[in-house]
Amino acid sequence: LKYDNLEDFVDMVEDNINKALNYTISKDNSDILNLSSSTAKDFGTFDFIIIGGGAAGAILANRLTEISEWKILLLEAGGLPNDFTKILGLSPYNYFSTRSWGYNSTSQKHACLAMKEEKCSLPQGRVIGGGTTINAGVYARGHPEDFDRWSNVYGNPGWSYEEVLPYFKKSENAVFEPRDSDYHGEGGYYTVDINAVKLFKPLFNEKGIDFIDDYNGKYQNGIAQVQMSLKGNERVSTYSAFLENFTSRSNLNISLHSFVTKIAINNATKTAYGAYFVKDGVNYFAKAKKEVIVSAGGINSPQLLMLSGIGRKKHLKELNIPLVKYLPVGKYLQDHILFLGLIVRTNRIFYNQTMAEMLKLYEENQRPLMTGFQVELVSFTNFGRNQSIRPDIEYIISTPPPSSSQFEIFFGIKDSYMDPFNINTSSDILIYTCLMHPKSRGSVTLKSNSPLDKPLINPNYLAEDEDIETLYRGVELILSMNNSQILKNYEAYIVDVEYPNCVSYKKSSKEWWFCAIRQFTSPIYHPVSTNRMGPDPKTSVVNAHLQVHGMKKLRVVDSSVMPELNSGHTTAPVLMLAEKASNIIKKQHNRY
Numbered sequence: 001l002k003y004d005n006l007e008d009f010v011d012m013v014e015d016n017i018n019k020a021l022n023y024t025i026s027k028d029n030s031d032i033l034n035l036s037s038s039t040a041k042d043f044g045t046f047d048f049i050i051i052g053g054g055a056a057g058a059i060l061a062n063r064l065t066e067i068s069e070w071k072i073l074l075l076e077a078g079g080l081p082n083d084f085t086k087i088l089g090l091s092p093y094n095y096f097s098t099r100s101w102g103y104n105s106t107s108q109k110h111a112c113l114a115m116k117e118e119k120c121s122l123p124q125g126r127v128i129g130g131g132t133t134i135n136a137g138v139y140a141r142g143h144p145e146d147f148d149r150w151s152n153v154y155g156n157p158g159w160s161y162e163e164v165l166p167y168f169k170k171s172e173n174a175v176f177e178p179r180d181s182d183y184h185g186e187g188g189y190y191t192v193d194i195n196a197v198k199l200f201k202p203l204f205n206e207k208g209i210d211f212i213d214d215y216n217g218k219y220q221n222g223i224a225q226v227q228m229s230l231k232g233n234e235r236v237s238t239y240s241a242f243l244e245n246f247t248s249r250s251n252l253n254i255s256l257h258s259f260v261t262k263i264a265i266n267n268a269t270k271t272a273y274g275a276y277f278v279k280d281g282v283n284y285f286a287k288a289k290k291e292v293i294v295s296a297g298g299i300n301s302p303q304l305l306m307l308s309g310i311g312r313k314k315h316l317k318e319l320n321i322p323l324v325k326y327l328p329v330g331k332y333l334q335d336h337i338l339f340l341g342l343i344v345r346t347n348r349i350f351y352n353q354t355m356a357e358m359l360k361l362y363e364e365n366q367r368p369l370m371t372g373f374q375v376e377l378v379s380f381t382n383f384g385r386n387q388s389i390r391p392d393i394e395y396i397i398s399t400p401p402p403s404s405s406q407f408e409i410f411f412g413i414k415d416s417y418m419d420p421f422n423i424n425t426s427s428d429i430l431i432y433t434c435l436m437h438p439k440s441r442g443s444v445t446l447k448s449n450s451p452l453d454k455p456l457i458n459p460n461y462l463a464e465d466e467d468i469e470t471l472y473r474g475v476e477l478i479l480s481m482n483n484s485q486i487l488k489n490y491e492a493y494i495v496d497v498e499y500p501n502c503v504s505y506k507k508s509s510k511e512w513w514f515c516a517i518r519q520f521t522s523p524i525y526h527p528v529s530t531n532r533m534g535p536d537p538k539t540s541v542v543n544a545h546l547q548v549h550g551m552k553k554l555r556v557v558d559s560s561v562m563p564e565l566n567s568g569h570t571t572a573p574v575l576m577l578a579e580k581a582s583n584i585i586k587k588q589h590n591r592y
């Protein structure tokens with residue numbers, strides 16, 4: 001990304017930032033959905049209809065249109081990205097734009113207590129490329145044990161690490177060095193690169209955490225430079241990688257601004273045969289001869305299934321939605337959550353440039369705008385220091401956002417909480433402590449039977465005691481670094497934050513830290529498992545081929561089918577599962 005004239009570049013960026021800072025998130029979907037009662041116009045007949053052009057949907061659209069006789073319709077509620085979305089370092093501003101669904105959780109009892117109305121902000125991509133067009137770009141697949149569990153614990157043949165590794169590699173074009181080449185793809189559509197500094201690496205070494213070159217390689221546990229979905233200085237999204245250069249395929253039909261309101265299902269035969277959607281205020285119906293594939297993401301896929309009559313009997317009855325199939329849709333929601341409150345104050349100025357200066361550096365592929373949330377390093381850690389066991393905690397080590405007030409906006413922090421949490425935006429380092437395997441599970445339910453209403457999202461963060469115990473152990477480890485040599489070298493220390501609501505606890509006691517963690521938590525926007533994969537329709541929604549139990553010609557392919565969270569971030573596994581699903585679909589239709 002390089003403009004002929006730096007001033008134009010700065011203007012474009014400042015314009016987008018100002019729009020974000022003045023953006024009002026709509027309470028419902030009426031900002032993009034204009035429902036009318038007119039009869040649906042015929043949009044045509046296709047072999048496959050894919051609902052949602054996000055991380056998974058864009059890949060499916062690419063891979064299925066490799067079969068030239070198959071006609072594919074990709075329906076996406078959002079529009080196209082713009083130049084601003086290409087700058088990973090400014091990604092959080094996208095949460096405040098039409099490119100996000102603008103979700104919040106319901107008020108939480110055990111987490112996000114410092115956030116407005118105790119609701120955690122939960123942006124989700126509403127744009128082609130979905131989450132990959134607005135997210136922070138971290139590329140972290142997880143630990144082999146994660147996928148072995150999908151197979152062994154959750155009963156899904158074909159999904160063990162050994163079996164899914166080829167699909168991680170298939171999409172990938174790894175360009176960074178050094179890397180474990182056995183574990184990476186080269187020449188795939190999706191470029192992964194590193195543009196970070198080895199800041200504070202010795203801090204972790206002092207605690208017996210090794211530096212590793214490649215956490216997506218043989219070993220995951222350790223501290224490493226962050227791998228990013230990045231090509232040159234531009235974000236890589238599934239739109240840029242899998243669709244933008246393929247629009248000339250005559251069998252690929254992409255319909256943007258097309259909000260799917262219902263899956264057409266023959267109730268007698270339990271067969272999906274099309275989709276109803278609204279585009280520019282007009283109702284349409286498109287027919288699918290072979291399959292309808294739902295790829296609307298961890299929140300919207302369960303929403304759409306429920307609106308179409310697939311879900312829990314009692315819940316649908318309460319909302320007067322005729323039941324088509326009784327399945328635990330929306331149940332088992334799981335999400336990664338982190339503690340925001342560990343700030344290392346240093347004597348060094350990391351970044352204090354103006355926006356124009358930062359953009360000039362950016363044009364030369366230089367930091368700080370090259371990585372989402374200014375992340376430099378990640379450390380995956382299990383307390384036993386055992387490589388064969390998956391990590392309990394991920395530390396995300398980052399230079400801070402451009403100003404404290406923007407930090408407040410991104411996370412939705414209550415005004416009264418910002419004073420004690422004052423960040424020095426040129427010299428502080430933030431160490432976000434993220435719980436990899438929460439025991440707490442929640443749900444996605446419908447507010448009403450109308451697609452105009454946003455769904456109710458209750459992740460139940462930190463409801464299980466074990467979750468806060470594990471996060472606390474993660475915090476303790478960082479606190480134990482306070483007297484380390486490397487911090488002394490920087491004259492650095494961990495900032496002693498006062499939490500207004502925790503004054504009744506003895507300062508720095510375990511109970512005080514529990515209180516602090518419950519206040520200053522944020523999800524990292526990885527909702528999964530709401531249509532989880534498994535063999536039993538009582539406890540899962542899709543089978544190991546991602547077909548909806550008891551239904552015909554209906555599949556779900558996206559993050560909602562993940563049986564549980566991976567020890568990493570969710571883009572990479574979704575890329576993998578969309579690649580694998582494409583092959584499954586081709587095989588089942590005898591085209592492989």
Ligand SMILES: Cc1cc2nc3c(=O)[nH]c(=O)nc-3n(C[C@H](O)[C@H](O)[C@H](O)COP(=O)(O)OP(=O)(O)OC[C@H]3O[C@@H](n4cnc5c(N)ncnc54)[C@H](O)[C@@H]3O)c2cc1C
Nearest residue numbers: 052054055056077130131135137138260297558559569571
């Ligand atoms: C702010 C943010 C930061 C993140 N940071 C990272 C990160 O750094 N690293 C990482 O690995 N992961 C990250 N993630 C997670 C990652 O982006 C998601 O896990 C991934 O995008 C999920 O893919 P998906 O295909 O399941 O859904 P999505 O990518 O969300 O795609 C769903 C698509 O369906 C469309 N859609 C939904 N409903 C309808 C409907 N009714 N009709 C038509 N279209 C519809 C949506 O508009 C969207 O385009 C982040 C996510 C967010 C939101």
